[in-house]
Amino acid sequence: MRMPIHFPDMIRIVALCAVTSLLLASCSGGSAELASLESAEPHITLQTMADSDWQLEDLQLELQDAGDGSWFIAIRSSAIAESAETLLLQGRMDRVWQLVDARQECAQGELNLLVSERPGVLALGVVGVFDKPMAGGELLLSGRLMRVDTATARLTSAVPQNDSGLVSDLTGNKEDVGYLIEWGYVNRADYDQNSEANIADLTPLSTRLGESTTDGDDDEYDSVLDGDGNTEVNLADITPLAVNFLNSVSRYRVYRSDGPDLGTATVEQLAEINFADSSLLPRSRRHFSVLLSDANVAPGDYLFVRPWDSASDTEGPASNLHELPLLSNAKYLRAPSGDDLVDDGQCISPDLLSCEAFTDYSEAGAPFLVYIRIGDVEAPASLMLAWYGEAGWTTQEIGGGAQYSACQALLQPSLEGPPTPVVLAHEVNGNRLVARYYDADWNFLSEKDAGSATGALTALSAELAADGELCAASAWADGAGSTVLVSSSIGGADFTSDTAYSGTDTLGGISFRFDPVGGDPWLVYSHGTINTDQTLLLDFSLEVGRRSSGVWNFDTLATEGSPLLVDLGFRADNTPQLLFTSARDTTIEIPTQDPVTLSLLIDVYSAEYNGSAWDIQRAFESSFGVNFAKILSGLLTLELELAPAASWAAPDQLLYVLITGSVDISVATQQPEGGDLSSANQYMQRGAGHAYSDSAYYTGQSGRNFAWAEVLGQAACGYVRSSDVNVDNLLAGNFSAAGELAFWRP
DSSP states (O other), X not given: OOOOOOOOOEEEEOOOOOHHHHHHHHHHOHHHHHHHHHXXXXXXXXXXXXXXXXXXXXXXXXXXXXXXXXXXXXXXXXXXXXXXXXXXXXXXXXXXXXXXXXXXXXXXXXXXXXXXXXXXXXXXXXXXXXXXXXXXXXXXXXXXXXXXXXXTSOOSXXXXXXXXXXXXXXXXXXXXXXXXXXXXXXXXXXXXXXXXXXXXXXXXXXXXXXXXSSSSSSHHHHHHHOTTOSSBOSGGGHHHHXXXXXXXXXEEEEEEESSSOTTTSOEEXXXXXXXXXXXXXXXXXXXXXXXXXXXXXXXXXXXXXXXXXXXTTEEOOOOOOEEOOOOOOOSBOOOOSEEEEEEEEEEEEEEEEEEOOBTTTXXXXXXXXXXXXXXXXXXXXXXXXXXXXXXXXXXXXXXXXXXXXXXXXXXXXXXXXXXXXXXXXEETTTTEEEEEEEOTTOOXXXXXXXXXXXXXXXXXXXXXXXXXXXXXXXXXXXXXXXXXXXXXXXXXXXXXXXXXXXXXXXXXXXXXXXXXXXXXXXXXXXXXXXXXXXXOEEEEEEXXXXXXXXXXXXXXXXXXXXXXXXXXXXXXXXXXXEEEXXXXXXXXXXXXXXXXXXXXXXXXXXXXXXXXXXXXXXXEOOEEEEEOTTGGGTEEEEEEXXXXXXXXXXXXXXXXXXXXEEEEEETTTOOEEEEEEEEEEEEEEEOXXXXXXXXXXXXXXXXXXXXXXXXXXEEEEEEEEOOOEEXXXXXXXXXXXXXXXXXXXX
């Protein structure tokens, strides 16, 4: 959402008071003074908004004394271009004046709002194409200014009251130092969320007309624009703007109460947070947060916030009450926001779980990270757990001393208390997939064989269904071919396995998901051939299947390039959405040599299923260039920008790994000989029409192997930190996919 920050030009239309009349009145009594004041010309300040095609120099204000204490007002347009579409004008004056009998004289637009009958305020907004270009002197607005009783007149600016300013999503959680509370901004009809409901709010409203707040497409943003709360952004949302015009929130005040009944409880103000200290992500609701000192809050306290307007010095309604939990012995705590080092060893295959709040057990959003740590002499590939508590991050071995190469963790709900974990992991020595069951405090209980196939496990994707079925899809490979194995267990019973694919192809990525509305489960995998005879050519296909009556049925999804890594997810409305990387062939022209074609570029694609077909869009397009500066040395330099990995962070939100840099290629051997590559990460969010655009949401370090989970309504991740790669070291074999384990949350 665009939020221009500007200081618009102001024109103050100030008429001279009847100086002569005032001088005469000073000598002739009070009645003459009253008459002269009533005939004084109104003082009006006009303002045009940044998105208005009409600016102040394009407007003419006319005032004419009506002879009865009121004034006729007219606002005219000077000549303006035919392409003009938007007029956003508002004026302020002393509260003794009120615009009555007002008329919009110009042509109607797509959106129209005329604000009158409000002391001290006039406004005209028209958004949409006008029938014809404006001629000089053409009338835009007419009406009459009349005096009103200031004792009963509404203040020009006021804080939103009742539901118009009611915060209902106040939440809080204990941090390392202090107690953090968070909430969303509420000022009904402030559609651009700039602290004030004014005529400029017609612009964002016009961009989303007809959109629904429940279709999974920018629902949070659309709910801001749905002023009347009927689940659709439409013309009816102009009315709340007229009703709440100039309602303003300058800051929020934070209060503590010793009881839930604010009428009888002792209430104390703890803090204030200015509007400027809030945050606003694109196409979202503005967000406020404040960290309260431990000395100012106590277990059992109730916290709430109220909006406050500086101009009127008035407060709005109290928010929902957030009760601080009573003292508990919670072992597992919510990790601090930002980027945090978890394990400085060499780690791979992280998986993140987020635990709910349970008395004497965990805070809401407490993270569990299950991963493999490699490199120890006594335990070269240990299955590890990391959790956050009073002492910070704690790591412990949970694999019974065996060696593992991949893992995925799940939490099984319990009717009697906290959830119990189960970890799917590939045991190297036995070359088998095992399910390891633990109690709520991660004490080992039992282990079950979850299947095996010829060769080594190369990929794993598991999920737990609402009915208790645990299902794991695993990819296996040996020198002769590959296998996709699907293993399932219901209610802790032994696993049964079936083969979804067996062939000579190489497997790329794999992703298994249960259907969120109880339909047939989904399995997506990629497979194909790798030709390294002369260069590197990939020929892969993408298979999308569902299991019906115990049988997997697959269709090949037509894609550009060769799909590799895959990640299946679901939107808020349960629409399946697929993310995959895809290798693309490119041809390099080499002087004195035949052209070389290789699968060099790797793009990122997203796809959405409409019930019968997949709509595929490219989210990131990789690129390369050829530099001939070293050609006399027998080298040409490839300058690359590609995305070898991507994953869903949340519905409609993804992150990809970006590799940039250069590689020196020998003209004679067509093999790499040197260069430098750097890695970065880019977060993206879905916009209108299934298009993804860059977002600054993720602020952690560069990494790979991102494992995402929801922490208190926001995406958080565990990942392996990555560093720049020197191609010389890579060619010498001095490279490891492992790295430090980190955790990040906003």
